[in-house]
Amino acid sequence: MAMWIGPARPEQRQEVVELWRAAGLTVPHNDPVADFDQARGRDGSDVLVGMLGARLAGAVMVGHDGHRGWLYYLAVAPELRGQGHGRALVAAAEAWLAGHGIRKVQLMVRAGNRAVSGFYARIGYAEAPVTTLAKWLDPPG
Template sequence: MTDGLTIRTYRSDDRAAVTALWRACGLVVPHNDPEADIARAAGQPNSDILLGLLADDGIAASVMVGHDGHRGWLYYVAVSPEARGRGHGRAMVAAAEDWLRARGIPKAQLMIRDTNAAVRDFYAGLGWNESPRIVMERWL
């Protein structure tokens, strides 16, 4: 528990609340299917979704975490607008980092959309560094 936040793993009955949180935080864009992302990540050997719950508000925060055996990745780091400024984002990132450490993954990464650059300072304050890389993609 951190500042009233209890962190646990995703359960199937959380789906509607989680997708609503991601939409409220602006994390869902037309080419993302949050339902498919949840189905691929929740409770898998190399990935999971961690949720931050507040006793009075239910699901207030999330992080999807996974790894490829070498690098860990964080996705859907979200804190509801009403619950921001109370350390919940920091707690969710720390929980994801702990999840990766427990699996022997030495490096964590995340990507920030250029339209969401304001969060850069948040991650820098947690000790994350920019990594000069070019990310390429191909839709399959």
């Protein structure tokens, strides 16, 4: 069965967030429910889901700032990994960005996550010679 990929519906929020949590993508200082709600169906962002029939196979959050595109929360159900679903979701997110006139896509991988870094390297991503700096405007409690 081919995986259908398209925009997430509001009622898929909990299932998508559970997938992100199961994949280890959430951290205490980020609220994935708020992230889903803030990204889904916007001009500059969306959440794309991969469906195998009625089953959620994977999801990715995509967005841009008008200059660069970003991928967040790429997850595939653990038992469906290694079948090309992650690659298909990345391709769909890249197409979404290209359709919005964005020419470059970026993402962040937590230090030490070699499996994920290897996945992205195999599909053409390379480490960029930059340092990411951050500042909390509203520090986590």
